[in-house]
Amino acid sequence: DTAVSQTPKYLVTQMGNDKSIKCEQNLGHDTMYWYKQDSKKFLKIMFSYNNKELIINETVPNRFSPKSPDKAHLNLHINSLELGDSAVYFCASSQDLGSYEQYFGPGTRLTVT
């Protein structure tokens, strides 16, 4: 039973399109995150949510809009996709804001052509 799951695993789309990536965790955690791993393999936080409330937005373009319908889900919607958005996006969750142990999903590889 997967703890943190993401769909889709691969996403290929054209510039200018709007797409969403879904994330679900079944661990009962309060806090969820979105990370972006670029072509140089640097993995950096984009957003963190706690109990459905946005906590951190790390200077991400407003084309990226996270949405948390409930504590177990944190979806990422991206408008007007650009070539530079191509990356692997990881969702993660942790028990609460103070917990260092984060559980990551398998990632979604987004390719914008």
Next chain:
Amino acid sequence: DAKTTQPNSMESNEEEPVHLPCNHSTISGTDYIHWYRQLPSQGPEYVIHGLTSNVNNRMASLAIAEDRKSSTLILHRATLRDAAVYYCILLAYDNYGQNFVFGPGTRLSVLP
């Protein structure tokens, strides 16, 4: 957050101990030392973290230098499954969530 320096890659033989070093000479008093690893085509996985004292858990041990300017992740018996990129990250406790930034890390190869 303070920066860390790790070797780009290391190699180990299966069933031998592995010592993965990390230098963090600008560490502050409130920075915790975290280790995560990323297996091929997977998301990162928590390994261990510590502040000042050495730490042990079922996966690994973390040895922290007395001056805290360096640390070493120890895998006691490497297996093929331990082949991964290992990240050493410094982060102070934050009430707003632990927002990690993963650098290039050390790519560990385990030879059968």
